[in-house]
Amino acid sequence: MNDSSHSHSSHELRFLHSRRRLLLTFLTQLIFFVVELVGGLLTNSLALIADAGHMLSDVAALGLSLVALIYTQKPHTAQKTYGYHRLEILAALINGLVLWGMAGYIFFDAYGRFYDAPEIPSVPLMIIAGLGLLVNLLGVVILYPTKDRSINLKSAFLHLLADSLGSVAAIAAGLAIYFQGWYWFDPLAGAIIAVLIIIGSWQLVVEAADILMESTPRHIDLDEVTQALEKHPGVEEIHDLHVWSISSGLYSMSVHVVISDTRDRDCLTEELEGLLAQQFGLEHVTIQLEGPEYHTPRVCLLDRHSTEPPSK
Numbered sequence: 001m002n003d004s005s006h007s008h009s010s011h012e013l014r015f016l017h018s019r020r021r022l023l024l025t026f027l028t029q030l031i032f033f034v035v036e037l038v039g040g041l042l043t044n045s046l047a048l049i050a051d052a053g054h055m056l057s058d059v060a061a062l063g064l065s066l067v068a069l070i071y072t073q074k075p076h077t078a079q080k081t082y083g084y085h086r087l088e089i090l091a092a093l094i095n096g097l098v099l100w101g102m103a104g105y106i107f108f109d110a111y112g113r114f115y116d117a118p119e120i121p122s123v124p125l126m127i128i129a130g131l132g133l134l135v136n137l138l139g140v141v142i143l144y145p146t147k148d149r150s151i152n153l154k155s156a157f158l159h160l161l162a163d164s165l166g167s168v169a170a171i172a173a174g175l176a177i178y179f180q181g182w183y184w185f186d187p188l189a190g191a192i193i194a195v196l197i198i199i200g201s202w203q204l205v206v207e208a209a210d211i212l213m214e215s216t217p218r219h220i221d222l223d224e225v226t227q228a229l230e231k232h233p234g235v236e237e238i239h240d241l242h243v244w245s246i247s248s249g250l251y252s253m254s255v256h257v258v259i260s261d262t263r264d265r266d267c268l269t270e271e272l273e274g275l276l277a278q279q280f281g282l283e284h285v286t287i288q289l290e291g292p293e294y295h296t297p298r299v300c301l302l303d304r305h306s307t308e309p310p311s312k
């Protein structure tokens with residue numbers, strides 16, 4: 001088996017592994033969302049309703065992530081020359097914005113309940129929140145091995161991690177009500193969950209927005225790239241350097257290189273491409289050379305004014 005087929009096979013295995021884990025997490029979250037929502041409505045607990053709402057966003061986020069993961073494997077077309085790689089970025093951005101909207105609603109409801117907190121049965125609250133914590137932790141464990149493979153999978157993982165912390169806050173509210181009768185602790189726990197949601201999703205939204213704005217990847221220093229290219233023999237100057245992300249882990253670059261001699265341009269281009277791949281992990285590179293031409297004898301097979309094909 002050659003290197004390209006081995007790489008393709010490894011990529012296929014990683015995709016199937018990620019899809020199975022994402023699907024399993026999606027199904028467990030969907031089942032427990034129904035349980036937690038019914039429990040929250042029966043107990044009239046904002047902490048449980050907030051956690052159920054967050055779990056609903058988890059279900060939607062996981063479903064969207066699953067669809068995006070599948071579509072990123074589709075081949076590129078004449079209309080979509082980069083394929084569907086950007087779909088996972090859109091999914092991550094939508095997931096983050098949905099979380100922010102959910103947090104805003106929880107803050108609004110918590111404000112009204114804080115001064116007029118309803119009575120809540122604490123034992124059912126703790127039981128349901130405890131079960132929710134176990135389900136969320138199960139999802140965290142399932143997705144942990146895949147969380148660094150793409151921003152899409154990372155967004156799904158962060159959803160579950162924030163929801164786990166939300167379940168802990170709901171349990172704390174149940175304990176405060178059971179031992180102290182502090183019914184106001186329930187809306188406080190809901191507000192804490194909202195804060196955790198915003199904190200957990202902030203970096204996700206910023207990263208997704210950066211990719212959509214085609215910002216330079218954070219681990220790439222353009223000055224270092226310029227210096228590395230200009231140190232190469234034959235390179236006189238670098239300008240119009242751009243590096244951007246197509247999706248998480250997939251980067252592109254374009255640059256104009258002014259050369260100082262008439263060396264073979266094909267060889268120079270290959271050398272610069274190898275340098276960029278080895279030092280910066282940039283493999284999708286477009287290099288425009290400017291400067292003296294390397295002249296070699298050429299035979300024109302077709303006159304530019306002729307419409308007849310060349311004779312053999």
